[in-house]
């Protein structure tokens with residue numbers, strides 16, 4: 001690249017349309033169309049069923065991921081509704097104790113492992129490459145593999161539930177309850193393996209996003225210009241890399257081994273340690289909560305900026321808040337264990353840390369409030385959800401600070417107060433921003449807008465329903481109603497508030513049904529969106545809706561944090577990536593200067609094959625040790641096939657003079 | 666329906682029923698009793714009158730993991746282990762070996778527990794429900810792997826005094842040569 005180009009990329013005050021030192025060469029429309037035609041042929045995956053199974057297009061995979069994860073939200077929601085019906089009045093007999101145990105466990109497991117984490121990473125897998133202006137994701141086949149691994153987990157959990165083999169020891173699976181003596185049969189083995197599948201899927205997504213963010217950013221997106229949503233995805237991906245192995249180890253190597261191979265990890269009488277489970281689980285489990293809602297917070301900045309027509313206040317503060325949250329999240333896990341005999345010093349330390357983490361989140365909230373108050377907000381559906389987020393999430397955060405104090409926590413531990421607290425955080429911090437994101441990016445993914453008037457019904461009913469469903473639970477918890485019990489006596493006086501809570505849950509169900517109707521209708525007959533329906537600024541809006549299989553005809557060049565607002569459309573581009581094979585532009589990690597041209601693999605069946613081999617391995621191992629032998633051989637075969645394909649396809653070439661910066665303005 | 670899809674349906678059906686019975690949790694129900702009067706139980710070939718054929722009663726819970734584990738809990742809480750120890754025998758005979766003084770068939774074990782035996786085995790039918798006795802029957806059988814593997818217990822959550830039931834080799838039950846009353 002020329003030194004002029006380099007100066008261009010790092011010019012702090014971009015002057016649209018001028019390229020110092022380079023002869024402005026314009027791309028004619030025919031060149032662009034011809035280029036697009038060639039690219040489409042190169043990046044197209046096969047048709048038919050085979051093409052469907054072998055595709056490695058990050059957008060297709062991510063779309064399936066989002067849809068599957070949303071179906072899991074609905075499944076988890078049906079289970080929630082069943083629990084609420086059971087609890088609606090004293091001594092109800094709709095679900096017996098055994099069913100209730102399975103249902104709340106599968107609800108928690110579904111919502112945490114099969115809905116919340118996957119849908120957030122899936123949104124990242126769709127949006128991050130587009131937001132950084134890349135042709136594709138860093139590891140397309142790994143991406144497909146991750147999805148299939150996740151899908152196996154989904155199918156396995158639900159088939160098990162239907163044959164009465166659903167796990168029943170809570171989503172936290174505490175030993176000794178979940179151990180071999182008190183959870184006989186295979187119900188808890190199912191839980192352990194489902195967790196393994198989803199952890200593997202999350203790790204695949206995380207690695208993919210980290211490398212995409214660090215190496216595939218379009219020229220000019222230096223670290224201080226990375227979009228805020230991408231920052232949150234980056235931080236979360238690192239958290240996944242550190243958190244998920246802990247629970248995968250605990251569930252597969254320890255819990256499953258204790259159960260199947262009679263190891264003694266969690267048996268104190270033989271030198272094991274029952275508390276070890278809680279430590280490892282929460283070392284993952286606490287960061288998990290942030291893994292779920294940091295991407296949720298990431299959705300908020302672009303949406304507020306777009307609908308307030310104002311750049312976000314405190315970009316740097318928000319980035320640093322994300323990073324500190326990610327860091328501190330690993331120092332709080334013991335606050336879930338205040339009811340166990342941990343030393344007092346530990347209690348104080350973890351109380352302090354839990355209080356401190358409220359600060360960076362508060363910083364973000366204040367940055368958005370400033371942005372909102374100094375902008376000209378438009379109350380679209382997405383913005384209504386953001387308002388819902390403020391009300392609900394802040395409430396959940398406040399009860400969070402309350403339970404961080406040991407004395408208070410001992411009082412409400414394992415009561416409905418805690419259930420109220422974490423639903424406020426999760427529904428307010430993750431699900432409401434997620435719905436906002438659906439309204440905001442649905443036109444990008446489908447080319448059509450969601451209906452706004454149905455949307456507003458959905459938004460208001462949802463916010464109302466959530467608060468009616470969960471607010472009474474605070475009071476119930478303070479009155480002593482324990483969680484995870486299938487019924488209670490009328491003399492407790494808990495009946496009326498429980499009935500109210502169930503009414504709230506019904507309102508939530510209605511509002512989500514409205515959304516499903518809206519999405520199904522709008523996908524077919526909604527108003528066409530065009531490339532940039534909200535007149536927003538990000539690179540994802542610089543390409544068509546839905547984006548073509550190669551994302552961008554030419555890699556855009558970015559001159560500020562808000563490309564389309566800074567430079568106007570069309571953006572200057574860099575040419576020289578070959579159109580006759582799948583190439584992505586690799587740039588340097590800090591300044592995003594062009595570095596390599598990297599050839600990417602074509603469609604492949606190996607990801608699916610390998611995921612199925614792994615399924616045989618893990619699921620079979622519950623029933624017979626021979627499955628391990630067979631699974632080992634099959635997995636080896638899958639990996640050989642995968643590697644053999646790579647050795648023929650993937651190459652790297654240093655960028656040479658054939659990359660050219662072109663100003664299309 | 667093609668034969669392939671019908672066999673698939675059968676396979677799934679099999680999985681469902683097999684999965685179900687192993688995983689079911691029976692809380693309170695009334696399984697059949699197996700007292701000698703009801704089933705014409707034979708312990709010895711020596712008896713007056715014509716030979717009788719004992720109708721075989723299947724243990725209702727042999728393949729139910731939850732019931733077997735309930736049996737294990739009862740075994741400790743009713744202090745069966747006080748005499749039989751963890752199954753290896755002490756004051757009472759061993760239950761994890763392959764020798765059975767009064768027989769290893771489910772209804773024979775049921776009778777041993779329900780009615781008691783000479784030399785110190787109490788009769789439990791006045792203390793435990795029929796269901797609980799059947800749970801104990803299946804647990805006792807699991808000690809020498811006489812029930813299906815999937816329903817047998819894993820390692821205990823206390824000191825390891827014997828191998829877990831899942832990994833105990835299957836015993837070939839034989840009637841002990843010794844007369845009743847002789848201790849092992």
Ligand code: HEM
Pocket residue numbers: 077080081083084104105107108109111112116169170171172419423426427431466469482483484485505508
């Ligand atoms: C409006 C929708 C929802 C309703 C009505 C609902 C309701 C409930 C109820 C009644 C319980 C069981 C309380 C008990 O018996 O102890 C529960 C537990 C739980 N819920 Fe939800 N829930 C909803 C959405 C969610 C979401 C979106 C998440 C996560 C993202 C979630 C995560 C959990 C977890 C982790 C548990 C604990 C399970 C356990 O104790 O093992 N829920 N929910």
Ligand SMILES: [Cu+2]
Pocket residue numbers: 285286289332333335336
């Ligand atoms: Cu926590």
